[in-house]
Amino acid sequence: MANPKYKTSGIPLDLIYNILYKLPAKTLLRFRCLSKPFCSLIASPDFIKLHFSHYISSRLNFIVKDLSLYSSELNSFDNIIQLNDLREETKVFGSCKSFLALSDPHLDISLFNPLNGILFELPFPREDFHGDCVSRVAFLGFGYDHVNDHYKVVRIVRFRFEHGDGSWFTDYEVKIEEDMEFLFQVVYTGYFLVVPIWVQPYNPDFEKDDVLELVVLMGRLCLVSMYDEGILDVWMMKEYRVKESWFKLISIDRSNTTNSFSFLNPLPCSEWRGDEFILEVGEEHVLYNLKRESVKTEKSFFQAEGEKQEEEQEESKEQKRKKR
Amino acid sequence: MSKLGQAKRIIFLKTADGQLFEVDEPVAMEFEIVKSFFDENEDAADDTVVPLPNVSAEPLAGIIEFCKAHVEFRANGAAGKDEVKKFNAEYIKEKSNEQLKELILAANYLNIKEMLDFLTETIANRLKNKSVEYVRAFFGIENDFTPQEEEAVRKEYEWAFEGVDED
Numbered sequence: 153m154a155n156p157k158y159k160t161s162g163i164p165l166d167l168i169y170n171i172l173y174k175l176p177a178k179t180l181l182r183f184r185c186l187s188k189p190f191c192s193l194i195a196s197p198d199f200i201k202l203h204f205s206h207y208i209s210s211r212l213n214f215i216v217k218d219l220s221l222y223s224s225e226l227n228s229f230d231n232i233i234q235l236n237d238l239r240e241e242t243k244v245f246g247s248c249k250s251f252l253a254l255s256d257p258h259l260d261i262s263l264f265n266p267l268n269g270i271l272f273e274l275p276f277p278r279e280d281f282h283g284d285c286v287s288r289v290a291f292l293g294f295g296y297d298h299v300n301d302h303y304k305v306v307r308i309v310r311f312r313f314e315h316g317d318g319s320w321f322t323d324y325e326v327k328i329e330e331d332m333e334f335l336f337q338v339v340y341t342g343y344f345l346v347v348p349i350w351v352q353p354y355n356p357d358f359e360k361d362d363v364l365e366l367v368v369l370m371g372r373l374c375l376v377s378m379y380d381e382g383i384l385d386v387w388m389m390k391e392y393r394v395k396e397s398w399f400k401l402i403s404i405d406r407s408n409t410t411n412s413f414s415f416l417n418p419l420p421c422s423e424w425r426g427d428e429f430i431l432e433v434g435e436e437h438v439l440y441n442l443k444r445e446s447v448k449t450e451k452s453f454f455q456a457e458g459e460k461q462e463e464e465q466e467e468s469k470e471q472k473r474k475k476r
Numbered sequence: 477m478s479k480l481g482q483a484k485r486i487i488f489l490k491t492a493d494g495q496l497f498e499v500d501e502p503v504a505m506e507f508e509i510v511k512s513f514f515d516e517n518e519d520a521a522d523d524t525v526v527p528l529p530n531v532s533a534e535p536l537a538g539i540i541e542f543c544k545a546h547v548e549f550r551a552n553g554a555a556g557k558d559e560v561k562k563f564n565a566e567y568i569k570e571k572s573n574e575q576l577k578e579l580i581l582a583a584n585y586l587n588i589k590e591m592l593d594f595l596t597e598t599i600a601n602r603l604k605n606k607s608v609e610y611v612r613a614f615f616g617i618e619n620d621f622t623p624q625e626e627e628a629v630r631k632e633y634e635w636a637f638e639g640v641d642e643d
């Protein structure tokens with residue numbers, strides 16, 4: 153690994169690499185000043201990919217709360233760091249590789265790069281192409297297509313019309329070039345309409361669902377649906393684009409878990425390790441254990457952050473739960 | 477292990493500065509370089525001395541201490557538990573930067589994966605809030621920026637320079 157251009161004394165370069173991979177993004181941005189070779193190293197796509205796989209995907213969850221974006225250690229609520237302030241109420245609807253996908257109430261979509269704090273808005277048209285509908289629900293998904301080597305943002309829009317009850321599924325594809333310098337710029341190359349491929353009713357129960365959410369868990373596409381009765385199902389597509397491979401991963405009866413939420417959703421994780429993952433439960437975030445089929449509520453996000461006020465709120469929720 | 481099974485095999489290691497170490501076999505086998513030495517020389521006599529020309533006595537003693545403890549943790553099923561974290565924290569507490577560098581160079585030469593992971597993590601933790609100048613000195617990196625160029629790079633992400641420890 154002796155590479156004269158780096159001019160370091162003593163410690164071999166591969167060891168220095170292994171140390172750099174374990175540093176947070178902020179530190180790496182500072183260390184671009186070390187020397188010219190290190191500056192270009194830290195900005196190189198290969199380094200960024202490795203850093204992401206060593207550091208971010210194995211360590212962090214991302215959570216939005218009160219107009220701020222936070223990261224915490226993967227599947228725990230330790231080491232919470234505030235990353236960015238957000239202008240509007242924003243939701244992290246997906247994450248993969250080096251990006252988080254965020255959406256605001258207008259369904260405008262941004263990609264956030266946690267490595268450099270850059271928020272990049274996608275010039276995605278506001279969906280407005282069925283003017284005469286009375287209600288619509290839109291859901292977003294973000295993922296990486298290994299086959300074609302690009303990122304995809306998927307939007308599902310459901311329309312209801314005054315006369316009859318029709319529904320449309322529309323998805324878009326956003327392609328982002330792979331060989332760019334992810335760390336410092338996001339180059340957007342355009343979007344194009346694609347024909348709906350896989351978002352088809354795959355199960356009779358699907359029609360009953362009033363809430364849908366697309367997430368990627370364990371590298372597979374998942375669909376979250378919720379019934380009026382308070383049952384939450386997470387469906388997983390075992391084989392991409394194989395309609396028959398959908399299966400029900402978990403089913404949670406809300407009334408058995410907690411009474412204080414209106415909405416429940418698995419948090420898009422960059423990686424799902426072990427049997428636990430984070431569920432967004434109304435305003436809270438809790439750990440869900442797949443094996444024990446239990447929700448761990450004793451420790452939640454903002455308790456871990458140690459905000460006293462929040463702690464008190466959590467306590468009162470705990471008390472309510474105990475009373476039941 | 478011999479047929480009688482009673483004798484704990486001892487491996488003899490000789491450092492660059494001529495010191496002889498007697499190490500229990502399971503601990504010595506943590507060192508990939510020692511393990512492959514015996515894999516390649518199956519007929520090596522029990523009193524074979526393995527030369528370690530790139531390691532001196534001080535870091536080797538530190539490495540043996542670490543590996544011995546971790547071999548025991550694994551045997552007791554304590555791997556990953558608080559006990560291990562406590563040991564690791566205590567182990568690293570009093571080590572200077574120079575000692576850490578010697579340890580990582582030796583662990584790298586001996587090829588001890590677990591210890592390398594631990595040391596790179598430790599050094600990353602030590603450096604993460606440090607200034608550019610501190611880290612240049614730590615790794616001996618030669619700065620080839622002109623002051624103007626460095627200032628320009630710095631300006632791009634000024635916020636990354638906030639909250640840095642005093643050197």
